[in-house]
Amino acid sequence: xxxxxxxxxxxxxxxxxxxxxxxxxxxxxxxxxxxxxxxxxxxxxxxxxxxxxxxxxxxxxxxxxxxxxxxxxxxxxxxxxxxxxxxxxxxxxxxxxxxxxxxxxxxxxxxxxxxxxxxxxxxxxxxxxxxxxxxxxxxxxxxxxxxxxxxxxxxxxxxxxxxxxxxxxxxxxxxxxxxxxxxxxxxxxxxxxxxxxxxxxxxxxxxxxxxxxxxxxxxxxxxxxxxxxxxxxxxxxxxxxxxxxxxxxxxxxxx
Numbered sequence: 001x002x003x004x005x006x007x008x009x010x011x012x013x014x015x016x017x018x019x020x021x022x023x024x025x026x027x028x029x030x031x032x033x034x035x036x037x038x039x040x041x042x043x044x045x046x047x048x049x050x051x052x053x054x055x056x057x058x059x060x061x062x063x064x065x066x067x068x069x070x071x072x073x074x075x076x077x078x079x080x081x082x083x084x085x086x087x088x089x090x091x092x093x094x095x096x097x098x099x100x101x102x103x104x105x106x107x108x109x110x111x112x113x114x115x116x117x118x119x120x121x122x123x124x125x126x127x128x129x130x131x132x133x134x135x136x137x138x139x140x141x142x143x144x145x146x147x148x149x150x151x152x153x154x155x156x157x158x159x160x161x162x163x164x165x166x167x168x169x170x171x172x173x174x175x176x177x178x179x180x181x182x183x184x185x186x187x188x189x190x191x192x193x194x195x196x197x198x199x200x201x202x203x204x205x206x207x208x209x210x211x212x213x214x215x216x217x218x219x220x221x222x223x224x225x226x227x228x229x230x231x232x233x234x235x236x237x238x239x240x241x242x243x244x245x246x247x248x249x250x251x252x253x254x255x
Contacts, residue, residue: 003044008109008125011046015054017111023063023074034064034072056191060208097140103130103197105156107149117212118148118219125149127156129166132197139198140231146222151176167221176215183211187229198228205229 003014022028035043040051055072058064065075109123118126130144145166147155152174170176189203198206207227213220 008107009111010108011044012050012053012057013111015040015044015046015051016057017113019054019058020063028074030074030076032074033070034074036071053191053193060186060188060191062186096135097133098135099133101132103132103142105129107156114146114222117222118146120148127152129156131166138231139228141225141227142194142197143223143225147220151218151220170220176220178213178220179216181211181213183209185209185234188226190226194226198226200228200230207232207234
């Protein structure tokens with residue numbers, strides 16, 4: 001992978017991709033220990049927090065595993081199985097958030113992974129917006145959406161950002177209506193940035209939802225949402241001969 005300090009792709013993400021590429025190509029095999037953080041800092045010429053963010057994402061996604069006091073190792077490949085789809089789009093769920101806050105709002109160049117998921121050419125421009133949502137004083141979810149610039153030019157204009165109901169804007173202003181999706185769920189520990197945003201302890205359980213949303217078979221958005229594990233559960237209802245449904249509920253698990 002080519003590594004560039006001048007790219008619009010964040011440094012931590014370039015490092016994440018480079019390490020992932022080395023795992024996929026067999027440079028690092030299952031059970032191999034990665035170089036220390038200090039060695040990676042020297043190899044890539046970046047800060048330690050940048051290395052930690054890259055490693056944390058790969059740990060969250062199951063490519064790496066941390067051994068307490070022993071270092072970071074390449075993990076066994078995760079087993080993927082089919083799961084029933086739940087209400088795909090948060091804005092159509094039964095949760096009524098009281099507030100939303102834009103954490104980050106950028107235009108980036110598509111990495112190879114983003115380009116693959118959104119059917120783009122590498123380095124095509126992508127809108128990336130991260131939103132923190134909550135109820136009363138509680139911070140509950142972090143959602144990062146990536147939308148091809150060519151599908152929604154002007155999306156980040158000030159008038160649009162007054163209304164954070166992103167998929168309403170995409171539907172009404174650009175005719176992009178989610179018709180189907182590819183989704184995955186995973187339980188992950190809260191990394192440092194996430195624990196700070198959600199106001200939970202480092203390593204607290206979160207549910208990671210990843211999805212690619214399609215509008216009439218055209219990839220329209222790549223979405224990553226982190227839900228606080230102590231405040232959400234996901235229920236699926238199945239009926240013989242009827243369409244399977246799923247419900248996302250906000251619960252107080254201490255009750």
